[in-house]
Amino acid sequence: MSLRDDFQPRWKLALKWGWLSFAVFILMAPVFYTMYISFNELGFGAKYYIFTFQWYENVFSDRQLIGSLGWTMLLAIITLPIVIPFGLLSAKLYKQSTKKVWIVFVLLSPLFVPADILGSALLVFFKNLNKFFTIIAEYTGIYAFESWFDLGIMTAVIGLIVYTLPYVFVVIMITMARYRAEQTEAARDLGASAWRAFWEIEFPQIRAGVFSACAFVVILTFNEYTRTSLLKGGFDTFTSVLISQMLNTGMSEESYAMASIVSLVAIIIVSIILIVTAVRTEELEKITRVVKEPNK
Amino acid sequence: MSITNAIEVKNLVKTYGDVYALKNVDLNIADGEYFVLLGPSGGGKTTLLRSIGGFIRPDSGTVDIKGKNVDDLPPDKRPTSMVFQGFALFPHMSVSENIGYGLKLQSIEKDIIETKVSRMMDLVGLTGLSKRKPHELSGGQQQRVQLARALILENDVLLLDEPLSALDAQLRKDMCIELKRLQKTVGISFVHVTHNQEEAMSVADRIAIIADGEMIEQGTPKEIYSNPRKKFTAEFIGEKNIFNGKILEFTKEKIIVDIDGASIEVANNNYNIVKNQNVSLSIKSESIQITKDKDTKPENQKNSIKGNVSEITFLGQFVRYLVLLNSGQEIQVRSYEEVSDINLNDAVKLSWKIEDFLLHES
Numbered sequence: 001m002s003l004r005d006d007f008q009p010r011w012k013l014a015l016k017w018g019w020l021s022f023a024v025f026i027l028m029a030p031v032f033y034t035m036y037i038s039f040n041e042l043g044f045g046a047k048y049y050i051f052t053f054q055w056y057e058n059v060f061s062d063r064q065l066i067g068s069l070g071w072t073m074l075l076a077i078i079t080l081p082i083v084i085p086f087g088l089l090s091a092k093l094y095k096q097s098t099k100k101v102w103i104v105f106v107l108l109s110p111l112f113v114p115a116d117i118l119g120s121a122l123l124v125f126f127k128n129l130n131k132f133f134t135i136i137a138e139y140t141g142i143y144a145f146e147s148w149f150d151l152g153i154m155t156a157v158i159g160l161i162v163y164t165l166p167y168v169f170v171v172i173m174i175t176m177a178r179y180r181a182e183q184t185e186a187a188r189d190l191g192a193s194a195w196r197a198f199w200e201i202e203f204p205q206i207r208a209g210v211f212s213a214c215a216f217v218v219i220l221t222f223n224e225y226t227r228t229s230l231l232k233g234g235f236d237t238f239t240s241v242l243i244s245q246m247l248n249t250g251m252s253e254e255s256y257a258m259a260s261i262v263s264l265v266a267i268i269i270v271s272i273i274l275i276v277t278a279v280r281t282e283e284l285e286k287i288t289r290v291v292k293e294p295n296k
Numbered sequence: 297m298s299i300t301n302a303i304e305v306k307n308l309v310k311t312y313g314d315v316y317a318l319k320n321v322d323l324n325i326a327d328g329e330y331f332v333l334l335g336p337s338g339g340g341k342t343t344l345l346r347s348i349g350g351f352i353r354p355d356s357g358t359v360d361i362k363g364k365n366v367d368d369l370p371p372d373k374r375p376t377s378m379v380f381q382g383f384a385l386f387p388h389m390s391v392s393e394n395i396g397y398g399l400k401l402q403s404i405e406k407d408i409i410e411t412k413v414s415r416m417m418d419l420v421g422l423t424g425l426s427k428r429k430p431h432e433l434s435g436g437q438q439q440r441v442q443l444a445r446a447l448i449l450e451n452d453v454l455l456l457d458e459p460l461s462a463l464d465a466q467l468r469k470d471m472c473i474e475l476k477r478l479q480k481t482v483g484i485s486f487v488h489v490t491h492n493q494e495e496a497m498s499v500a501d502r503i504a505i506i507a508d509g510e511m512i513e514q515g516t517p518k519e520i521y522s523n524p525r526k527k528f529t530a531e532f533i534g535e536k537n538i539f540n541g542k543i544l545e546f547t548k549e550k551i552i553v554d555i556d557g558a559s560i561e562v563a564n565n566n567y568n569i570v571k572n573q574n575v576s577l578s579i580k581s582e583s584i585q586i587t588k589d590k591d592t593k594p595e596n597q598k599n600s601i602k603g604n605v606s607e608i609t610f611l612g613q614f615v616r617y618l619v620l621l622n623s624g625q626e627i628q629v630r631s632y633e634e635v636s637d638i639n640l641n642d643a644v645k646l647s648w649k650i651e652d653f654l655l656h657e658s
Contacts, residue, residue, distance in 0.1 A: 182384040185351060190398035190449065191372045204388045 031263045038256040055257035062254050068236040069258075075228070075237065076221040078153065079160045080214055086161070087168030087213055091176045094169075108166045119159065119227035126155050126231070151233035159227040164220050168213040175209025212273045219266050238262065300327040301363070302453055302485035303348060308357035310343055310509075317343040318354065319509040325453075325502075330479050330486045332500035334493060334520075336532065340509040341489045342457055348487065349455050350374045362452050377446035381458040383438045385430040385445075392417070392426035395444045416444040419481065421474075436467050443475075447482055454479075456488040460495060472498045493533050497521060505529050523565075527576040527656040536628040538578045538656075543569055550650060553577060556623035561599050563651040576656040581630040583652035586617055588637050589645040600647035603627065605640055619644055 037044050041052035059065055094103045110118060126149040133145040149155060179202060187197035203210070221228075225239040232240070238258070245255050305323040309316070317340050325331045333341040346352040348359055350371040359366055366374050377398075385394050396413045417423055420440040430438055439459060446454055459475070460468045476499050479486045490496050496503050497517045505512040505520065505528070513526050524530040530538060541553040541560070546569060551562045553575065562577065569575065589602055606626065607618035617629040617638070627646060638644060 180382065180384065182380050182382055183386060185371070186378070186380055186384040186445075187386075187397070189349065189351075189371045189376075189378045190445065191401040192397075193372070196401065201386055 034256050034263065035260040038253070038260040043253045044251070044256065055253040058254045059257045059261070064236065064241060065254060065258050068238045068241040071235045072222055072238040075153070075156055075160060076218045078157050079164065079221060080217050082157070083161050083164050083168050083217055084210060084213060086165060087172050088210065090165070090169045091172040094173055095176055095181070107169045110162050111166045115226040118162065119230035122155070122159055122162070122227070123230050126151065151231060156228050156232040159231040160221055160224060163224060163227055164217045167216050167220060171213040171216060172206065172209045175206045179205050208276055212277065215269045215273055219269065222262055222266070301325065302327045302329065302361065303487065304360040305344070305348065306358045308344065308347060308354050308359070310347060310352060310354045316509045318347070321357070321511050323504060323511065325485055325487060328483050328485060330476065330488065330499055330501045332496040332503045333487065333489045333506055334496040334503050335491065335506040337491055339507040341506045344506065345455050345457055345487060345489050349376050349378050375452040377449050377451045377454050379442045379446050379454065379456040379459045381461060383430070383442055383462070385438055385441055387430050390426065391422060391428050391430070391433070391441055394430065394441055395448055398445065398449045412448055416448045420444045420478070435463050436471060439463065439471060443478065447478070451484070453485045453487060456486060458489055458491070460490070468495060475499055505532060507532070523654060525657055530578045530654070530656055535578045535580065537581060538576060539625065541575055541577055543571055543573045543575060545571065551655070556625065558601055558623065560653060561650045562653040562655060567655050569655070577653055578656060579648060579653050581616070581628040583648055584627065584629045585647045586619070586629045586631060586635055586638065587645050587647070589643040599650050600645055602643065602645055605638060605642050605644055608640060610634070619646060
């Protein structure tokens with residue numbers, strides 16, 4: 001127990017934990033309520049509650065919802081191998097650079113632009129690129145690039161990269177802050193190439209951060225509506241289906257079930273990240289403590 | 297017989313913006329020599345070491361190792377190994393994996409790696425600890441792992457960047473003995489950076505004093521300690537009795553120097569001097585004899601001076617007296633025995649042999 005805790009009345013500590021639990025409960029209550037409705041045979045607003053798995057069974061036979069889930073997963077799968085190396089390189093650049101404030105500013109700037117403005121800006125940008133390549137094609141006879149920036153998977157992925165990169169950068173940067181660059185120098189000194197020094201020495205120590213960033217990208221892809229809706233073209237994503245249902249017919253009971261599944265998966269992933277990070281942090285702190293105070 | 301140079305550094309310059317980290321540094325380190333770069337923090341010694349190791353590219357100048365120019369080679373292509381200040385062990389690997397990592401990179405067979413690792417662990421005193429992770433070791437053991445990891449590659453030169461700075465005083469002393477023993481066993485050149493003069497004296501065959509990016513002077517530990525040519529060296533190795541004076545007259549044998557009105561005789565060790573030149577002088581505190589002044593004559597003799605005791609401190613192996621001179625300057629005297637009849641504020645006479653006073657270049 002820390003010194004501060006030693007002199008703190010127990011009721012104060014209980015009050016703090018009580019307040020924190022209450023805040024979390026208030027924040028998560030709508031999600032729990034959605035889960036609660038999803039098991040009611042009579043649906044939202046009914047007077048009586050009859051427990052059922054019916055809506056979950058229906059979800060897996062609803063082609064539109066399952067299809068949208070598939071498209072969303074596909075977007076996440078394509079985005080991941082692009083944005084993670086990008087985030088890693090950015091974090092490495094941040095660590096080596098003396099102009100850290102500028103790097104943070106540039107990489108986090110997409111977060112300061114409202115989603116609808118950034119989405120429409122990208123939309124206009126892609127439309128103009130298409131026009132540009134059409135003109136190029138007319139003059140040069142090279143048509144290979146003409147439809148590159150038609151709205152579709154690629155434009156939606158670019159939108160997601162812009163949106164998720166700041167989060168990936170921050171998560172990896174925090175993990176990387178604990179890594180001591182001397183270890184890379186030691187590996188290079190022992191004969192490792194830059195790649196082997198990264199892969200065999202640095203990566204195992206920042207792995208938790210990289211996996212956390214991957215989980216965040218998947219969650220953010222499911223979470224994202226505005227940018228993806230503007231840039232996706234003809235296919236449906238999970239969020240776009242949910243929101244269009246809400247706007248047109250109100251949420252169906254299947255939507256509640258689907259939302260519950262996604263929320264539950266997200267909560268499980270985030271919990272795993274938190275637990276793994278906490279364990280890793282404790283482990284790393286122990287190692288750092290021993291290295292700093294070698295004779296203790 | 298010509299001595300082979302393990303390392304030859306010529307005119308090395310390194311700048312960071314307007315700041316010179318190294319100013320035209322020249323250095324020769326012989327094969328099998330234990331060489332120490334000694335100096336205050338920020339003086340450029342680590343920059344010099346890292347330039348030799350290939351971690352820093354100098355602005356100009358050359359580095360040759362074993363007669364081969366290595367200016368364009370990265371660290372992994374140079375015949376050097378480095379021991380880092382903060383240990384830099386790989387925390388996710390065991391002791392034996394750490395030590396064998398360099399051999400693994402060379403795609404050497406697993407059996408051979410195991411044999412070499414085991415032999416190296418015996419050499420540095422880590423027998424039985426192969427499965428442990430670095431955080432399960434003490435500071436001294438971690439340092440031994442670093443040494444083993446570097447030595448196993450059998451490179452021509454071992455570079456040690458403040459290798460003992462994270463250890464406590466007793467462990468540092470033990471490791472100094474260990475390092476010297478290891479260097480004799482493996483027979484390669486060690487280049488050791490430290491700001492601790494005691495550590496430098498105890499391991500070095502030769503020492504170079506580096507400060508403000510410049511090579512101040514080089515010599516054996518005895519030369520550096522007993523006869524420092526530069527005032528900076530005298531100050532850095534802990535000399536407290538440093539004075540400014542003016543040369544009054546000199547012969548081949550001795551020099552008369554005026555220090556605040558007192559004339560001091562100094563042996564002339566072929567100093568390059570002229571009359572009326574301003575010079576720095578020093579005398580070691582253990583070279584001064586302190587006696588109670590029973591002489592009533594006020595004037596000083598050429599190899600003695602009078603003053604009053606302003607402080608007496610018992611420091612275990614010796615007693616330190618601070619003596620305030622009439623000029624207002626304080627002299628430190630170190631006596632291995634307490635002089636029984638000297639008390640605080642007593643008038644005392646300080647005397648020395650003329651060869652104990654040294655003249656320094658600024």
